[in-house]
Amino acid sequence: MRQFGWNEFQLLVFAARWTIILAIIAFVGGGIGGLIVALLRTADNRVARGAMIVFIRVFQGTPLLMQLFLAYFGMAIFGFTVNPLIAAMIALTAHASGYLGEIWRGCIEAVPRGQTEASIALGLHYFARMRYVVLPQAARVAVPPTVGFLVQLLKETSLTSIIGFVELAREGQIITSVTFRPFLVYGLVAAIYFAMCWPLSLVAGRMERGLARATKR
Amino acid sequence: MNAFRKALTIVAGLLLAAGTMSAHADAMQDIEAHKAIKVGMLVDFPPYGLMNEQNKPDGYDADVAKLLAQDFGVNLQLVPVTGPNRIPYLLSGQVDLLVASLGITPERAKSVDFSEPYAAITIGVYGKDDVKVTKPEDLAGKTIAVARASTQDTAVTKVAPKSATIRRFDSDAAALQALISGQVPLVGCSNVCYLTIQKLAPGKYNKKFELSSQVQGIAVKPGEQKLLARINQFIDKIKANGELDKVNEKWLKEPMPAVLKKK
Numbered sequence: 001m002r003q004f005g006w007n008e009f010q011l012l013v014f015a016a017r018w019t020i021i022l023a024i025i026a027f028v029g030g031g032i033g034g035l036i037v038a039l040l041r042t043a044d045n046r047v048a049r050g051a052m053i054v055f056i057r058v059f060q061g062t063p064l065l066m067q068l069f070l071a072y073f074g075m076a077i078f079g080f081t082v083n084p085l086i087a088a089m090i091a092l093t094a095h096a097s098g099y100l101g102e103i104w105r106g107c108i109e110a111v112p113r114g115q116t117e118a119s120i121a122l123g124l125h126y127f128a129r130m131r132y133v134v135l136p137q138a139a140r141v142a143v144p145p146t147v148g149f150l151v152q153l154l155k156e157t158s159l160t161s162i163i164g165f166v167e168l169a170r171e172g173q174i175i176t177s178v179t180f181r182p183f184l185v186y187g188l189v190a191a192i193y194f195a196m197c198w199p200l201s202l203v204a205g206r207m208e209r210g211l212a213r214a215t216k217r
Numbered sequence: 218m219n220a221f222r223k224a225l226t227i228v229a230g231l232l233l234a235a236g237t238m239s240a241h242a243d244a245m246q247d248i249e250a251h252k253a254i255k256v257g258m259l260v261d262f263p264p265y266g267l268m269n270e271q272n273k274p275d276g277y278d279a280d281v282a283k284l285l286a287q288d289f290g291v292n293l294q295l296v297p298v299t300g301p302n303r304i305p306y307l308l309s310g311q312v313d314l315l316v317a318s319l320g321i322t323p324e325r326a327k328s329v330d331f332s333e334p335y336a337a338i339t340i341g342v343y344g345k346d347d348v349k350v351t352k353p354e355d356l357a358g359k360t361i362a363v364a365r366a367s368t369q370d371t372a373v374t375k376v377a378p379k380s381a382t383i384r385r386f387d388s389d390a391a392a393l394q395a396l397i398s399g400q401v402p403l404v405g406c407s408n409v410c411y412l413t414i415q416k417l418a419p420g421k422y423n424k425k426f427e428l429s430s431q432v433q434g435i436a437v438k439p440g441e442q443k444l445l446a447r448i449n450q451f452i453d454k455i456k457a458n459g460e461l462d463k464v465n466e467k468w469l470k471e472p473m474p475a476v477l478k479k480k
Contacts, residue, residue, distance in 0.1 A: 002270070011272055069305070076309035162302055174268050176390045177261035180417060183394075 004179045009188070015171030016192050022157040022167060023196075025089050027150060030096020037101025039130070042108050052101065059098030065159050067091040072163040084163045092157070099149055107142040108134060140211040147204035151197045168192060244313055245443040254291050256282040257298040257312035261388055264409060264468040265318040265336065268297075277468040281335055282316045284460055285435075288451045301366050304328060307436060314444070315436040320368040330439050332448045334432035335461065337474040340369045341427040343411055344396070344403035350425040356381040361403040362392040369405040372428040396422070409469070430476055 041052040059067070072087035082090075111134050119129045158169035166174065172189040176182045248254050258278045259266035269275040274295045286293035298306045303317045307329060320338070321331045342361065344350060350359070353376035361377065363370045365385040373383060384401055386392040389410050396404040397418055404410075405428065414422050435452070437444050455461040456477065465473045 007270055069302075073305045073309040073311070076311060081310065161299065164297065164302075164306075166297065173388060173390075174261050177388055178263055178267050180390055180393070180413060182390060 002178055004175070004181045004184055008175050008179060008185075011175060012168065012171055012185070012188055012192065015166055016168045016196070018160075018165055018167035019154065019157050019169075019193075019196065022088060022092065022160055022165065023150075023154040026092035026096050026153050026157065029089060029093030030100050030153070033093050033097030034100025034104055037097050038104035038108060041101060041105040056098050056102050059094050060102070064091065064095050064156055065162060067095055068159060068163050084160075084165060087163055088160050088165065092153075092160075096149075096153055100146065103145045103149060104138065104142055107138040107145075110141050111137045136214075140208075140214075143204055143208045143211065147200060151200055154197060154200070155193060243443055244438065244441045245447060248289065248291060248313055248444070252291050253294060254286055254289060254314070255294045255296055255312045256285070257296045257303055257306045257315045258282060258317050259300065259303070260297040261299070261390075262318050277336060277464055278316045278318060280464045280467070281435075281455075281461075284455055284464075285316070285448070285451055288454065289447070300364070304436075307438060310438070313437075314448070317436070318433050319436050320431040321434045322368065322371070324371070325436075328439070329436040330441065330445055331434035331436055332445060333452050334434050334477055335452050335455075336433040337430055337476045338368075338407045338409060338433065339427060339430040340372060340405065340407045341411075342373070342403055342405050342425040343414065343422055344425055346421060346423055348402045348425070350403065352426055354378060355425075356403070359403060360384055360401045361405055362386060362395045362401040363405040364389045364392050368431050369407070369428065373405040376428065393417075430474075432476060 037052050037055060040048040041056070043049060068088065068091045071091040072082060072084060075082050075087070115133055115137065116129065119133045124133065157167060160167060161170035161173075168189055172185050176185045179185065258274055258276075260268050260274050263276060265277045266274065266279065267276045274297055279295060282295060283293060296306070296312050298312070298315070298317055303315055303319065304325070306312050307315050315329075316335070318336065318338075319325065319329075319331075321334060325331075342350065342356070348359075350356060356373075356376075357378040357380045360382040361373060362384045363373050363386070365387060367389070370383075370385060377383060384392075384395065386395060389406055392404050392406065393410060393414060395401045396414070403425070404414075406414075411422075411424065435448050437448070452461075455464075456473070461477075462473045465471060
């Protein structure tokens with residue numbers, strides 16, 4: 001047993017770097033994957049739509065914990081010894097893509113059908129139609145649910161401790177096991193999570209106001 | 218058994234099945250060829266496994282692992298694992314062996330092969346002085362805290378009557394906190410944890426009854442006979458030359474328990 005001191009506090013703050021790295025991986029991977037899923041999910045091609053429905057059902061319907069577990073231990077069994085970071089990247093990206101894809105599909109469908117029809121009448125192709133007409137309008141509605149999900153995702157990175165990451169929550173557990181000060185340690189862990197999530201919400205509020213101005217009629 | 222543990226057991230079983238299908242190279246040869254050994258150990262189970270002030274794995278298990286690597290003449294790489302994921306780490310080949318305070322139980326012996334014991338813990342039920350419990354039947358209608366997926370979890374689950382409530386926590390520390398903050402009157406834990414209870418709240422809690430004394434072994438993947446024989450040779454050596462006694466004195470402040478001496 002040892003005292004909780006400056007050294008232990010530094011360890012906690014230092015462990016938060018993994019939370020940040022993993023969250024960035026999940027945001028970027030999920031952002032790209034989610035956009036692809038959302039576009040295919042709203043495409044005219046039935047096969048693409050069907051495939052994306054299956055993808056979304058699978059990754060929304062299974063726990064992230066199991067996805068991480070299978071990505072790391074499952075692949076190792078079949079001879080692909082994956083680095084934990086790669087396994088986390090795969091699982092977090094697939095998980096975030098499943099959710100963001102479905103959120104953004106809803107936002108794309110919320111743009112009035114007349115907008116699409118009008119741009120077809122103007123002779124805009126699919127790419128230009130999405131880029132200049134549909135997505136900018138969808139983005140405005142997309143901000144609040146997207147940020148809500150990202151905040152949740154940041155906290156869910158704590159599940160990566162199952163495959164060996166010592167991120168913020170896990171470091172808290174380890175330090176608690178030697179200091180026996182759970183209230184202090186977990187209180188600090190919660191405060192550090194808050195310090196990471198709150199700025200996200202602030203940025204979201206600003207973006208929302210900006211987008212509202214841009215699309216005001 | 219809770220859902221999470223059940224799911225892990227199922228997945229571990231699948232991994233085992235897949236693992237035995239693919240014929241694997243001899244682990245002992247791998248270790249000698251790479252001149253390195255990957256050892257999984259707990260880091261939240263003091264004094265057996267912990268992170269020291271330098272944030273490096275340390276403790277009884279770490280010292281045994283260091284002696285083992287020295288004896289094998291290879292470099293040591295300590296891999297921190299947790300209680301629920303240590304067996305998957307071993308079966309999927311992410312570590313060569315576990316010196317992870319893994320109690321030798323018939324249940325676990327189905328999925329891993331154990332060496333001779335290298336450590337022992339006695340576990341029991343502890344609680345407030347005024348709680349009258351002397352045998353498992355007395356747990357009826359009472360609440361008892363344990364660390365999830367631990368040996369004491371299995372032992373308490375086995376002996377507790379149906380009307381007892383077992384509250385499972387993520388770690389011993391959380392279970393002890395529940396006891397000390399008064400959320401539960403009883404806890405199932407080891408002699409080691411009891412020392413901690415005594416430090417935090419001296420004289421308020423005592424031992425109700427002993428569940429078992431649990432010996433711990435070094436675990437290897439099933440069928441790694443050569444590696445296992447070499448580990449047993451190492452354990453015999455450190456028991457005979459007093460090095461294991463020193464490790465016990467250092468971390469547990471008592472000589473090697475008698476249960477380790479008999480063959």
